[in-house]
Amino acid sequence: MIKRLLKSTFLFFLIGILSCGNTNKQSEIQTEEVAVEKQEQPEIGEIITGANLTEKYLPLLKNKKVGIVGNQTSVIKTENRKFTHLVDSLLQLEINIKKVFAPEHGFRGTADAGEVVKNGLDTKTGLPVISLYGDQKKPSAESLKNIDIMVFDIQDVGARFYTYISSLHYIMEACAENNIPLLILDRPNPNGYYIDGPILELENQSFVGMHPVPVVHGMTIGEYAKMINGEKWLKNGIQCELKIIVMSNYNHNRSYSLPIKPSPNLPNDRSINLYPSLCFFEGTNVNAGRGTNDQFQVFGSPFLNKEYYSYSYTPEPMDGAKYPKHSGKICYGENLTNSDTLDQLNLEWLIKAYQNTSDKSEFFIPFFTNLAGTKKLQEKIEKGMSEKEIKATWASDLEKFKTIRSKYLIYQ
Structure with a gap:
């Protein structure tokens, strides 16, 4: 046909x-x-x-x-x-x-x-x-x-x-x-x-x-x-x-x-919606669901405070995640599989994870700067700035980008 x-x-x-x-x-x-x-x-x-x-x-x-x-x-x-x-x-x-x-x-x-x-x-x-x-x-x-x-x-x-x-x-x-x-x-x-x-x-x-x-x-x-x-x-x-x-x-x-899922660890619409926010964890010591069936829908780490985070899971090797972060270890964190659909980046999960880790000196790895595209985001989180305060620092840059972007749009 x-x-x-x-x-x-x-x-x-x-x-x-x-x-x-x-x-x-x-x-x-x-x-x-x-x-x-x-x-x-x-x-x-x-x-x-x-x-x-x-x-x-x-x-x-x-x-x-x-x-x-x-x-x-x-x-x-x-x-x-x-x-x-x-x-x-x-x-x-x-x-x-x-x-x-x-x-x-x-x-x-x-x-x-x-x-x-x-x-x-x-x-x-x-x-x-x-x-x-x-x-x-x-x-x-x-x-x-x-x-x-x-x-x-x-x-x-x-x-x-x-x-x-x-x-x-x-x-x-x-x-x-x-x-x-x-x-x-x-x-x-x-x-x-x-x-x-x-x-x-x-x-x-x-x-x-x-x-x-x-x-x-x-x-x-x-x-x-x-x-x-x-x-x-x-x-x-x-x-x-x-x-x-x-x-x-x-x-x-x-x-x-x-x-069709675009890559092995983005299995559904929820993971795709959460991905821009949760991918920041790839530059930290926090697992973002790799090694589970809820990739980019949960996050956790053995270093996160289990008194603050009630949800836990254990990453295991699987197709698309042969060597998941913290493989075989209990990770404490959050389950977002039923969270609301995002229409903006969520930094609260990242900020709270940093505030509630027992290993702050090892929380961020150099790859975080590659993901963020700037060293300033890590610095602002370490200084204790809120999500609202952080987003205010890039608001004017986004407006300039939107003006540039408008020249190349095919769809409205």
């Missing part, structure tokens, strides 16, 4: 429907936003991801040698509401895919956070898989030989330290250096309805934070790519030729439930 559907839409759009796209010129590099006809009520109707708008991008891939940047979330929804992988669908349509490029967690999304992903072959398709996580986070010129166009289709969660936007940066840079256009199949940002957190200071750049944006940036991958280009964040200010397949029926205020 999916093959017949895709072929019919492909033939239809060969006639010339690409003219419905619109272009937005930024400097000397063109960004083409290929969109459906604008709707008066975008909040009505099912959100249709870029990957499902096959009629918009199949003509761009025909007779081309294609590279795919994807993982387990790179899927097309079929008529029976199931999913086929983008790579499998394009191969069925005889699109000439030469290579797959895999980000953190690998092409099939099974590797631990931080685990080196090696080059190899995809067992299902036999395609070469080039790792973007390990020693080489940027595709080499050699790996891009004989590639005419790259396709980026990965579900993001809208947090600066979620590394898929860092992979996007390096893909754009490599494409720009090798004169290869990048086609982005846009997807919703499940945390796209708010903006919060400190702006990253450039001296604290790392793979978990490459750009001067807040922790929660409120942009889709397509919008974020436009910002990377427009702000000239790529090496030497080069820019990447972008073609963005714009979603239908999406706006930043719409909720979106991810049909």
Whole structure:
């Protein structure tokens, strides 16, 4: 069914429907936003991801040698509401895919956070898989030989330290250096309805934070790519030729439930909503639920005061968390599985954990600065500042960011 559907839409759009796209010129590099006809009520109707708008991008891939940047979330929804992988669908349509490029967690999304992903072959398709996580986070010129166009289709969660936007940066840079256009199949940002957190200071750049944006940036991958280009964040200010397949029926205020977990330790909507707040614990001696079935929905540590925290759990090795923090030890903390949905960062959990740990000197580790993008957040917590006081210190920076962000928005 999916093959017949895709072929019919492909033939239809060969006639010339690409003219419905619109272009937005930024400097000397063109960004083409290929969109459906604008709707008066975008909040009505099912959100249709870029990957499902096959009629918009199949003509761009025909007779081309294609590279795919994807993982387990790179899927097309079929008529029976199931999913086929983008790579499998394009191969069925005889699109000439030469290579797959895999980000953190690998092409099939099974590797631990931080685990080196090696080059190899995809067992299902036999395609070469080039790792973007390990020693080489940027595709080499050699790996891009004989590639005419790259396709980026990965579900993001809208947090600066979620590394898929860092992979996007390096893909754009490599494409720009090798004169290869990048086609982005846009997807919703499940945390796209708010903006919060400190702006990253450039001296604290790392793979978990490459750009001067807040922790929660409120942009889709397509919008974020436009910002990377427009702000000239790529090496030497080069820019990447972008073609963005714009979603239908999406706006930043719409909720979106991810049909496939974006990484092993974000299993559901609750974890994805809590992730921007609880990920700070990854830079402390507190476990954020890895090694449990409630990843990023609970937190705890053997050093937290069990008189203050009544909830406890014991992390154990499991798929996606082979070596969880405090493995086999009782951790005291908090269960947030039934907490309210957040529309801002919550710092109270972090602040109270610091106040109630028996090991303050070892609470923060250097990685915390990488996650926060600044040393100031740790300093403010150690000084005893409240959440309200801390957030007031970055309020003006957020307003400046929102002004910059507005130039690159595709959706309202």
